[in-house]
Amino acid sequence: MDQFNLELARYGKHTVRVYKVMRNAETGVQDVCEMTLNVMLEGEIEASWTHADNTPIVATDSIKNTVYILAKEHAVTPPEYFAALIGKHFNTTYPHIHATSVSITVHRWTRMVFDGVPHPHSFIRDGEETRTVEARIEENGPTTITSGIKGMLVLKSTGSQFHGYVKDEYTTLPETWDRVLSTSVDCTWEWAPFPTFEAVEANKDFDSAWESARRITMKTFADEDSASVQDTTYKMACSILAAVPGVDGVRYELPNKHYFEINLSWHKGIKNTGKDAEVYAPQWGPSGTIQCYATRKR
Numbered sequence: 091m092d093q094f095n096l097e098l099a100r101y102g103k104h105t106v107r108v109y110k111v112m113r114n115a116e117t118g119v120q121d122v123c124e125m126t127l128n129v130m131l132e133g134e135i136e137a138s139w140t141h142a143d144n145t146p147i148v149a150t151d152s153i154k155n156t157v158y159i160l161a162k163e164h165a166v167t168p169p170e171y172f173a174a175l176i177g178k179h180f181n182t183t184y185p186h187i188h189a190t191s192v193s194i195t196v197h198r199w200t201r202m203v204f205d206g207v208p209h210p211h212s213f214i215r216d217g218e219e220t221r222t223v224e225a226r227i228e229e230n231g232p233t234t235i236t237s238g239i240k241g242m243l244v245l246k247s248t249g250s251q252f253h254g255y256v257k258d259e260y261t262t263l264p265e266t267w268d269r270v271l272s273t274s275v276d277c278t279w280e281w282a283p284f285p286t287f288e289a290v291e292a293n294k295d296f297d298s299a300w301e302s303a304r305r306i307t308m309k310t311f312a313d314e315d316s317a318s319v320q321d322t323t324y325k326m327a328c329s330i331l332a333a334v335p336g337v338d339g340v341r342y343e344l345p346n347k348h349y350f351e352i353n354l355s356w357h358k359g360i361k362n363t364g365k366d367a368e369v370y371a372p373q374w375g376p377s378g379t380i381q382c383y384a385t386r387k388r
């Protein structure tokens with residue numbers, strides 16, 4: 091095999107599922123956090139691929155166990171901190187491990203509220219939207235962290251237009267000044283690199299950035315009279331950059347989930363198009379896909 095190169099040697103554990111309860115003994119209120127993690131290791135581990143030498147391998151089963159122990163011994167929120175903690179652990183515990191990549195998906199458990207009173211220990215999965223973190227922690231380099239929102243499904247029944255686009259022999263789409271707009275928002279924001287673990291620990295903006303990104307995404311979507319998905323995503327991305335100084339770049343990816351008008355005039359002359367449209371046909375696909383990546387001007 092001397093004529094070949096091992097270009098990539100990386101391994102770890104995927105889909106480590108963890109749930110943690112945080113009990114406040116004084117108030118009796120409990121908080122919960124459920125997440126799914128992927129942990130990948132890099133370093134002087136090539137021999138296990140090239141020479142069938144398992145001595146450098148920290149078993150993926152041990153990687154999973156380590157996540158449980160770190161979750162027991164430390165805070166798991168904000169997830170950016172927990173990701174960096176896991177990375178620091180592997181890079182410092184094993185001298186031959188030089189970089190750790192951690193991705194975390196936090197699942198929604200929203201506290202139940204009855205007659206305006208938050209329940210002390212009951213929660214509801216109010217949607218499949220998740221909070222995400224992708225972190226790469228290097229032994230001799232900065233920690234890079236990208237936070238995000240995935241799968242925020244939104245719809246507005248008016249306040250969206252689409253006209254003025256290229257019209258040629260391939261065009262059948264009618265221009266519209268009033269349409270349904272629906273999308274499942276994937277948004278990520280890249281933090282300026284953190285030189286040390288302590289710098290990650292000291293950053294108190296992770297939760298507020300996530301809250302700002304959610305609010306900006308929803309409020310821009312709701313309030314803007316959108317010219318196109320392109321226009322709306324750019325406005326959202328710029329607003330997040332303006333609101334969160336520690337963030338260098340913001341990325342959006344949105345499918346345009348089409349709702350087609352249905353011409354029902356064949357039945358007793360019913361009017362159901364244009365300003366009379368009330369019953370629409372939601373489409374599975376194809377859907378437009380609009381991407382946007384905005385950064386600060388340097």
Ligand SMILES: O=c1[nH]c(=O)c2[nH]c(=O)[nH]c2[nH]1
Nearest residue numbers: 252263317318319320346378
């Ligand atoms: O907001 C939109 N952007 C497009 O690029 C596009 N293309 C299309 O058919 N409908 C839309 N809507």
